[in-house]
Amino acid sequence: MRVNFTVNGRRQEADDVWEGESLLYVLRERMGLPGSKNACEQGECGSCTVRLDGVPVCSCLVAAGQAEGREIITVEGLADYAKHRDEAHPGDGCASGSCGTSLQRAQRWRAGGTDSGTGEAGELSPIQQAFIDAGAVQCGFCTPGLLVAADEMLEHNPSPSDADIREALSGNLCRCTGYEKILDAVRLAAARQEEAV
């Protein structure tokens, strides 16, 4: 079958899709977007989390045909998505370029070095930058799903408590970090967002 949907703002089309293929498979293997990950392919780990018409879903559990005509945001489009969100609703979300100024206040998360190789300002969404700065990335396989989920949480809950963060991210498994640095990253992104408003 043929499926059409919008991924990160662009119309995409895939032909010869077998009806049993998941949205995750079509994104990864047919559209050249392998950023969404395949850690369990059974809806338990959250590594394949994308937004389907705004709602975070495990793309491994969505049949590709169910995405027909719908809007999908993947980790590859997260920076642009955050930027557009801020342009549409200034102060509502954490805009690329207007965040990242609260480094001194967030000193306890701040790493010592500043590396040009870890991203030019403006390239990344605030949650992406916070994950790097806080040391929330190790092997990185859980990272894309966590970023999509955390970004979505901060969109509707800009000042989450730790319990809120834990609840919102409880569908995303990480095996490397013990989650402490992930909590730090979300707190950091939220703090920078507050600073920016």
Add this chain to the structure above:
Amino acid sequence: MATTGSPTGPGAPIGAPTRISQGSQTKGGIGESTLRPDGVLKVTGEFAYSSDMWHEDMLWGHTLRSTVAHAEIRSIDTAEALATPGVYAVLTYDDLPTAVKNYGLEIQDTPVLAHGRVRHHGEPVALVAADHPETARRAAAKIRIDYAELPVVTDEASATAPGAPLIHENRDDHHIGHVAHPNIVHRQPIVRGDADAAAARADVIVSGDYVFGMQDQAFLGPESGLAVPAEDGGVDLYVATQWLHSDLRQIAPVLGLPEDKVRMTLSGVGGAFGGREDLSMQIHACLLALRTGKPVKIVYNRFESFFGHVHRHPAKLWYEHGATRDGKITHMKCRIVLDGGAYASASPAVVGNASSLSVGPYVIEDVDIEAIALYTNNPPCGAMRGFGAVQACFAYEAQMDKLAAALDMDPVEFRQLNAMEQGTLLPTGQRVDSPAPVAELLRRVKARPLPPEQQWLAAGEAADVRALPGGLSNTTHGEGVVRGVGYAVGIKNVGFSEGFDDYSTARVRLEVINGVPVAVVHTAMAEVGQGGVTVHAQIARTELGVTQVTIQPADTQVGSAGSTSASRQTYVTGGAVKHACENVREKVLEIGRRKFGTYHPAWATAELLLEGGKVVTDGGEVLADLVDVLEDEAVDLELEWRHRPTQPFDLRTGQGNGHVQYSFAAHRAVVEVDTELGLVKVIELAVAQDVGKALNPLSVLGQIQGGTIQGLGVAVMEEIIVDPKTAKVRNPSFTDYLIPTILDTPTIPVDVLELADAHAPYGLRGIGEAPTLSSTPAVLAAIRNATGLELNRTPVRPEHLTGT
């Protein structure tokens, strides 16, 4: 800024790694928390993992695995599978191209594809290559295998019973001569002093039988990779592994290719934790690629991943300790039985570790120790973070609490009274010749203020169930909830032990590019998430005084780096990068002396360094710019580096300087237990660890916290359940094998000590594994403290707490 995913020419795979360049606005050297050079790629989704590899012409490989644990294979019929449209190849044992049909880390006992017999549930029997993964899966389901089931052996009693089926007949490995039964892989006793005589002096003696469940590494990136057949008859293999050269040594003979025709490149690795030390899909993908002449991609799903790698050895441990009334331990006797499953994997080395570290970080002069690993029909077990030391720590720490209770002493003070320190003689006869701050680590976790009680009430009137056992299941609002506190400390060796030639190789190049001095570091180190690439850039900056560093992809075009395991890579490959940089620096200074030596006497007389892109004296005087010294010349060296040699343990007495370095961590666990439902919430897991020198403090914290939570997992939730009657795995999924979520994990305050080890590069101590040891027994001790139950097995399940 680095990129991945761009094809370098027609027919090149997408997702092959490329070099990563990283600058720094600070010195960016060791001791700074510089950020990961691959961080941007990983947060944008551009970082290519082995499962992301793609080729326009590729086929998908699939592995058919045994549905029974132990059987004779009477026949295999592949005709229908092969006739399926879209299928390009179906391979069985009969298609293996050379006389080498087995592989293995130490003992080559693992069949590439089963031959006449399967020895465990999920053993690979046949391979299919097809144009779609589902086509391959469905074709594999059409392969007809006639199994004649055989009786299974699943524990020590059944494996060594008279007439027990031998898992491996006609063993000729180097352990068969010193084991009592062919179903025992290896045995390592350690005898020192006279445990029986010492026991007679004891005022109290405590003993216990302990059980440690089978834990899975559960790395998130599944086993996967892409094999691309090459025009020269060789193959290019992109995989996620822990040690490229170890894979290569095992792959090439099976393919019948010289090692230089199997070109391996490390693809992105989604975690490892020991589970990628053994081969998984590597040979299979190469066989299919060479047979079909097309690139072949294999990606396991989570179900298959549970069968695709070895697990942590489950163990049964018996311990006896005695102590005098004044709290000094008199002796220790123990017997540790590790279940190695159907193939040897790393079992012999795990036995060596379990045995030599069974005493824990304590001074005990009279010991009688025995550790063995079994061959059974259970899933093969091998390396996992902590490697034999984890199981022992669980048991000896339970014993310490029992001894303290028998003496009516504080459990921390009792441990401190018996703690080893620098200079202690271990049961192996090895003297510990670097800091061993065991008592201090315990003091630090104990001195920390306890978290407030009843935090579920802190927010206001209604109980916040998220802070309670059972969480959002809303099972209690505080009724039946009791708190407990427990302590544990452990000892782990660092690096490969028992006389292994544990070296690494680094190639370092220093040159001027666009007017800027750049260091290029090339090693075969597997970056599995630990941050080795970050540290290599830091070392190059420190030693060569540059800010711009390029990390080459890890591949087999450079010498072996050894394994990313045993907490060894920062020590050994970090040491190799440092060593190569030092030699590059000497060459640069020689060039400088040749060009500029006559202009300043300090070139000949002073100690010279490279700093800030310049040659400077140790007094800080600038002699020349690196740019002027090098001009268009590049200094490029590839060198091996070794740590101090170790010795094998004597097979009878266990004596020998077997280990390179020791690593210590202590935990305090605070738990709350719903005693009515048997649910546990870990409130806080405080850690103190000596790291020698924190090369990257942020990464050190990440390792300690991550290791701590893997220990928590096996304390309260993680266990592969194997049916004792059939030896079949009952829970191969993340639905049924539970790893901690962010709701299950506590805050993890970390206290880092930096007591330098004079023998190690920069004084560093390998850190990755120690926090995984003491976490589990600390949680168990806290649950015992809360409930008063004995709890001699881990993980603890609700029924163990409620007695139902």
